[in-house]
Amino acid sequence: MSQQENTTRLQRQLPSHAEGPQGDSGHRPEGEVPPSPYSHQRAPAPLTVLLADAQPAIRHGVRSVLERISGISVVGEAATADEVLAETSRCRPDVLVVDPLMDEPTGTHVISRVLRMTPDVGVLVFSSDDDDKSITSALHAGARGYLIKRANADQILRGIQAVAAGEAIVDKSIADRLSVLIRPATGQYYYPFPQLTNRERDVLDRIAAGKSNTAIARELALASKTISNRVSTIFGKLGVADRAQAIVLARDAGLGHG
Structure with a gap:
């Protein structure tokens, strides 16, 4: 090609996004009140x-x-x-x-x-x-x-x-x-998550393996509260809503098999 x-x-x-919410004509349904010219809602x-x-x-x-x-x-x-x-x-x-x-x-x-x-x-x-x-x-x-x-x-x-x-x-x-x-001959992973710190990557790898926060805290010799905070940070950085989504994302990237 x-x-x-x-x-x-x-x-x-991709389809054109030029049409407004009222369709091709742009007319408002009868009785609908137009937005006030004084309302200013900041667009993202x-x-x-x-x-x-x-x-x-x-x-x-x-x-x-x-x-x-x-x-x-x-x-x-x-x-x-x-x-x-x-x-x-x-x-x-x-x-x-x-x-x-x-x-x-x-x-x-x-x-x-x-x-x-x-x-x-x-x-x-x-x-x-x-x-x-x-x-x-x-x-x-x-x-x-x-x-x-x-x-x-x-x-x-x-x-x-x-x-x-x-x-x-x-x-x-x-x-x-x-x-x-992403697993070179040394057996160590290269993670496709550059936004995570090394410690956060260690936690994510264990999350992908299905381990609980308590088990992760025990393995890393850290407090459970510390692990909980890191898990929340990881979810935010990955843009996932919960543990299940994080596991799917991490496993798709090859984590959790160590």
Whole structure:
């Protein structure tokens, strides 16, 4: 598929959000009171996105999709690793969508450099490369998500929203082999949750294994209250509502098998 065809495909996959709540006509039902011109309800801040890819057609295709979504703002573009660092520093985006291979031989080093500079940004890799080495390198560098460029518009949108919420997300073709990819020969895990501290990762690994707070506290020689507080912090960072959701997310990333 050509770059132009790929761009056109992305543009067609999401419906237009131009219609208002009253439908095509914009007329209000009879008897409905229009909002007061004096009421000022502040809209939530948009989720900001920086697009980084050496190919202008890819950046244009993703931008065209995102600009049709309410609540998302594309704040910049970059074509090289140096531009990524400059634009990230300038824009401070919520999410960086990046193809790490745009600036060989730098590769995924740009991810770790971005996260050292702005640790709160969520990094979503959007690449045509799905070999094990590239995926492992990106996750190890701190990427929260990894999608292949054949992903459709809905998948791209979900990926951006997931990493913005602190969640991990990978392409379906990667998910089945993820637990193997993040466990190198040393037997130690590389966690795709860069927002967690090492201690929080230890706790999450045990949560994924189905252990209670009491059991975790005993294993880590910590007070139960300390573990309870850490569990609450982990849930907040991962954007999950309860233990069950945390377990599913962690196990999908290969945790809980140690």
